[in-house]
Amino acid sequence: MANRPTINDLMYLGVDGGGTKCRAILVDQENRVIGEGNGGPANPYHGVPRALESIVNATDNALRSAGLKPEDKSRVVAGLGLAGVNVPSLYTIVKQWDHPYYAQYLTTDLHIACIAAHNQIDGAVIVSGTGSCGFAHVGNDTLTLGAHGFPLGDVGSGAWMGLECIKAVLLDSDDLGPKTAMTELVAEQLQARGIMIVERLNGAKSSDYAKMAPLVFAAAEQGDEIALSIVHEGAGYLTDVARKLWQLNPPRMAMLGGVSQRIVDWMDKDIAAKMSEALNQPEFGAVQFARTQFETQSRIAVE
């Protein structure tokens, strides 16, 4: 292959793919960020073709922002950290697709987030964003908790809080459940009441439900009992997840995702106090993962 890039031409790409969007960064051999780009939803559980399209879009946008062309994907060593590939069949499909990169290394969004948060291989993370889950990697042990997706699991996530909110509001509107302050907040946000809420949410995705999470916090802070019970259930679950992850003795634990900064205040104090700051964004973990995997393979190839 005459045009095959040499090692010196290669760049590293890190992709963090979730249910709402995916984000890519491009770094050179000295680990300097030379480009970045976004794409649409990239959770293969919600559709493999759409996820792959989003990843390619994010890649092309990152290349473009670096002054490069789509064809330069052949010079890219890509690390993909995707939601949903904890499901074995989806892992296999994405691992085996006819990708446009020089090399592709696939792992979960949790794994790259954990590497990035701690700037090292060992650590633990709890995610509370659109979805929720826990992850720890210590020595040879890996533990994943939750990551079951919406609506099967994801307790303590934005989508779960939003769904519980709507369920309570609909019970209220039928006068078959307690009154809740969330009814007025939802009426304002969706411009809908009762059965019209069902209409508004026709075809709603987990990210649409997650938009209701701030209403639940707002009502809970006003002392609304139903909102408080939702927040307490979610925070209690995440506390249980954290306790289970600590049993592996990770050196650090961090909370990630758009809901984490608010829900951590409702978790058990001893657990909340032990959370560390996340050091880097997940896409940097994807780069680190790709580089480690690629260098290990190259070393093996030379040996």
Place this chain on the structure above:
Amino acid sequence: MANRPTINDLMYLGVDGGGTKCRAILVDQENRVIGEGNGGPANPYHGVPRALESIVNATDNALRSAGLKPEDKSRVVAGLGLAGVNVPSLYTIVKQWDHPYYAQYLTTDLHIACIAAHNQIDGAVIVSGTGSCGFAHVGNDTLTLGAHGFPLGDVGSGAWMGLECIKAVLLDSDDLGPKTAMTELVAEQLQARGIMIVERLNGAKSSDYAKMAPLVFAAAEQGDEIALSIVHEGAGYLTDVARKLWQLNPPRMAMLGGVSQRIVDWMDKDIAAKMSEALNQPEFGAVQFARTQFETQSRIAVE
């Protein structure tokens, strides 16, 4: 229009359309059943084109079983009772589609089920099948409770029981919730445990979740506490629905749907004791609805 059918050529069609399937009967002017047919899912909330296709398929099957042809739809006065058209925008879409019938009259699946169950206009029904809801029509009052669809509502339905079952089993598999006998029952039915359950349920519809409801009853009957709490919550909700419907003083109340015969045993005894048998299948209510509407309109036209 030379080929426009005369009143004497007309037949009545009754269609009961739900989330799992739709069923049509064809009757002649003397109300004798001359054909019947089934079609696929017909809840417009889950997709209008598919629902309309299912309705046309059920119609064609009914015509065929009567020795008639698809073209004979032009001689049919159709009564459609559909799930999902309690949502106003969906009602409008289906009411206005370019239907192939002589005339079409649209209402909810609940309304036709209620007419059929009591062989009269006034009455009340509680549905616990794939979904759940309550409905009463007394004099000029109509009350609909629930009918919010999966996963927003439908407490006490098969789909809701199935989802609650899977949520509990996944918590058990992460050792973040109590042990439940449903774990083994689900493992047997889905041939999957833990994250593999998530994989099996990728793209699952409400009807797929409803297939898990018998496991919940089985575990509850063995005394499994988690299964008992699901069954009690579902039955408690349906009891509340019944009490609210009785406030309208309907002459009769009946329970309908594939889960109703099992869950009624867990409802409050006083409420369960007052349930009457359903007299006819919903599709007969659709015929009665179509006939009443058509005759009223014809009378108005003559006047």
